Amino acid sequence: MSEEIKKLIIDYVKKEYLEEDSTTEVNENTKLISSGIVDSFSMVSLKMFLEKKFLVKIPDDKATPEAFDSVNNIIVLLKEFTKI
Amino acid sequence: MSNIGSYEEKYKTFKWEQSEKELEYGKNGMYNIGYYCSDRICEKGDANKLALIWEGFTGEVKKFTYDDIRVHSNTIAKLLQDNGVNVGDRVCLFMDKVPELYLGFIGILKMGGIAQPLFSAFGEEALFTRLDDAKTKAIITQKKHLGKVRRIKDKLPELTKIIIIDADDTTPQVNEIHFCMAKAHKVDKFDIVKVGPEVPSVLHYTSGTTGKPKGAQHVHSSIIAQYITSKWVLDLHPDDIYWCTADPGWVTGTSYGIIGSWANGVTQVVLDAGFGTEKWYAFIQKYKVTMWYSAPTAIRLLMKEGLDVVKKYDLSSLRHLASVGEPLNAEAVIWSEKAFGKPFYDTYWQTETGAIVITNFPGMKIKPGSMGKAFPGVTATVVNAKTYEPIETPGTVGLIALKPGWPSMMRTYWNNKETYEGKFKNGWYICGDRSSIDNEGYFWFVGRDDDVINTAGHLVGPFEIESALLEHKAVAESAAIGKPDPVNMEVVKAFIALKPGFEPSGDLELDIMNFIRKKLSPLAMPQDIEFVPSLPKTRSGKIMRRLLRAQEWGEEIGDISTLEND
Numbered sequence: 001m002s003e004e005i006k007k008l009i010i011d012y013v014k015k016e017y018l019e020e021d022s023t024t025e026v027n028e029n030t031k032l033i034s035s036g037i038v039d040s041f042s043m044v045s046l047k048m049f050l051e052k053k054f055l056v057k058i059p060d061d062k063a064t065p066e067a068f069d070s071v072n073n074i075i076v077l078l079k080e081f082t083k084i
Numbered sequence: 085m086s087n088i089g090s091y092e093e094k095y096k097t098f099k100w101e102q103s104e105k106e107l108e109y110g111k112n113g114m115y116n117i118g119y120y121c122s123d124r125i126c127e128k129g130d131a132n133k134l135a136l137i138w139e140g141f142t143g144e145v146k147k148f149t150y151d152d153i154r155v156h157s158n159t160i161a162k163l164l165q166d167n168g169v170n171v172g173d174r175v176c177l178f179m180d181k182v183p184e185l186y187l188g189f190i191g192i193l194k195m196g197g198i199a200q201p202l203f204s205a206f207g208e209e210a211l212f213t214r215l216d217d218a219k220t221k222a223i224i225t226q227k228k229h230l231g232k233v234r235r236i237k238d239k240l241p242e243l244t245k246i247i248i249i250d251a252d253d254t255t256p257q258v259n260e261i262h263f264c265m266a267k268a269h270k271v272d273k274f275d276i277v278k279v280g281p282e283v284p285s286v287l288h289y290t291s292g293t294t295g296k297p298k299g300a301q302h303v304h305s306s307i308i309a310q311y312i313t314s315k316w317v318l319d320l321h322p323d324d325i326y327w328c329t330a331d332p333g334w335v336t337g338t339s340y341g342i343i344g345s346w347a348n349g350v351t352q353v354v355l356d357a358g359f360g361t362e363k364w365y366a367f368i369q370k371y372k373v374t375m376w377y378s379a380p381t382a383i384r385l386l387m388k389e390g391l392d393v394v395k396k397y398d399l400s401s402l403r404h405l406a407s408v409g410e411p412l413n414a415e416a417v418i419w420s421e422k423a424f425g426k427p428f429y430d431t432y433w434q435t436e437t438g439a440i441v442i443t444n445f446p447g448m449k450i451k452p453g454s455m456g457k458a459f460p461g462v463t464a465t466v467v468n469a470k471t472y473e474p475i476e477t478p479g480t481v482g483l484i485a486l487k488p489g490w491p492s493m494m495r496t497y498w499n500n501k502e503t504y505e506g507k508f509k510n511g512w513y514i515c516g517d518r519s520s521i522d523n524e525g526y527f528w529f530v531g532r533d534d535d536v537i538n539t540a541g542h543l544v545g546p547f548e549i550e551s552a553l554l555e556h557k558a559v560a561e562s563a564a565i566g567k568p569d570p571v572n573m574e575v576v577k578a579f580i581a582l583k584p585g586f587e588p589s590g591d592l593e594l595d596i597m598n599f600i601r602k603k604l605s606p607l608a609m610p611q612d613i614e615f616v617p618s619l620p621k622t623r624s625g626k627i628m629r630r631l632l633r634a635q636e637w638g639e640e641i642g643d644i645s646t647l648e649n650d
Binding site: 016019020021024033035038040041042044045049065066 | 141142180205227228229231232356357358359360361362363385388389539540590591593594597598601602606607609611
């Protein structure tokens with residue numbers, strides 16, 4: 001199940017935040033915020049995607065750059081609020 | 085002792101010629117900024133001093149002495165010349181905060197080109213608008229941003245040189261040039277073009293309420309103001325380790341992230357990574373940063389993380405802190421005193437002013453929440469919004485106005501003289517911001533005088549967002565306004581009426597957000613969308629953003645006699 005969720009998030013990041021012809025590798029450990037793939041403003045749209053997809057409400061004070069800095073970090077965050 | 089000493093004394097006696105004299109500006113007919121930021125520092129005996137310590141998000145570190153800056157910028161200047169870029173041609177820098185951005189900026193200036201830095205997160209439409217307006221001849225970019233350039237290049241006939249700094253071994257497409265700084269033949273001697281002081285140097289685009297973004301055109305003599313304001317306001321000392329967190333895609337990143345710091349010969353550090361509280365504190369600790377110039381949004385994000393995390397790091401190297409981009413709230417000033425043992429000094433200026441014009445000075449009494457006082461050599465006041473006469477009564481709100489003539493003032497808007505001339509009223513340059521002045525001469529920011537949205541210190545034009553929204557298949561009409569935000573001061577909110585056949589939904593909201601983010605930029609992306617049946621308009625059909633904004637901010641709605649459906 002966790003693998004499916006990882007893939008779902010990785011696919012979304014690739015589709016929405018990388019150029020179509022980008023050769024940048026994204027895996028569960030790839031730095032998303034600190035690498036600039038997702039900037040702090042775009043975190044809002046990523047947060048919205050996660051909330052809609054997993055039917056959760058992530059409090060703003062939990063949506064920190066560190067919490068969004070990799071797919072693995074995001075999964076840890078989601079686990080706080082869902083039963084994934 | 086701070087560099088400025090007594091502000092009152094300097095305000096009475098200072099003339100810009102003092103800065104020119106310190107810089108030896110114009111010696112041997114040399115006015116080129118590129119020379120003053122590299123070769124001159126080497127000639128003064130600091131060739132081996134570190135000019136730039138760069139760290140990437142992976143922890144990779146690169147160091148450059150002033151002699152490295154001189155040689156690498158020569159190399160880029162020659163590359164441009166060899167590829168047919170001429171004096172006066174616009175050369176866009178479209179990169180992350182990599183070393184080539186800083187070196188390229190100096191290189192463009194050295195060969196007489198006009199540097200046009202653009203924020204690398206701009207989407208292709210925002211990029212196209214600015215390159216099309218400037219009729220840009222060359223662009224220096226990275227592989228990761230090349231896709232955006234390739235998708236628009238056919239609509240830009242003047243754009244004939246696309247320089248890629250990190251290309252792989254693939255064959256370049258038409259008009260593309262692969263350039264690798266590490267492998268390039270180093271150019272030790274380059275004849276810096278002897279431009280005059282009034283020759284255009286930098287073109288920075290900024291947004292307005294209506295129409296397309298405007299290119300504020302600066303000239304080489306802007307360095308006279310950028311040098312002395314760096315010295316007196318940022319209080320740069322020769323042994324400082326200076327960190328300006330701004331991206332050179334915006335004016336702070338060039339005026340104070342390149343020109344001011346290198347003209348003063350200091351060592352600056354650059355972190356090419358996204359924001360992270362602990363990452364930033366660790367960076368300050370690692371490089372023993374002494375002077376830190378940042379932005380209120382970043383400071384408020386640090387505040388959110390609290391004081392405990394500050395204590396985990398040794399930040400005792402910090403000697404002076406300053407802030408720019410939007411008003412620094414009193415709470416942030418007070419918090420920084422608790423966190424770092426010293427306040428952030430707020431500075432006020434704009435893309436158009438090219439350098440700090442109103443500010444808090446080292447050694448001056450800080451009134452938390454105030455913008456401070458006019459820089460010596462700058463005459464600043466607030467004027468009545470109708471008569472444009474200076475307001476004499478302390479505490480009365482008016483428009484911030486500056487007497488033209490400081491060296492870094494823009495000389496025009498590119499291809500838009502009419503709008504430029506419209507910025508001057510009754511002999512004053514009108515900044516477009518509202519403020520009052522208290523009985524001790526301190527300025528107190530109130531807000532913008534127009535619909536431009538200030539988000540995290542960057543101006544975003546509502547017209548550009550609304551135009552892009554109309555290109556979305558579901559949007560019939562829209563209005564974009566600034567919505568209050570505790571961290572970014574304002575974020576974009578869009579009111580949208582949908583076309584028949586479309587229904588409001590969370591998925592549609594997200595789709596529209598991403599549409600704007602990719603087309604324009606993350607800054608322009610609405611962080612909140614409200615679907616409405618229709619938008620309030622005047623009888624002549626103009627959308628009343630003012631009304632929507634007043635509702636959002638809980639302000640008086642004011643006169644709505646022209647409302648169409650009242």
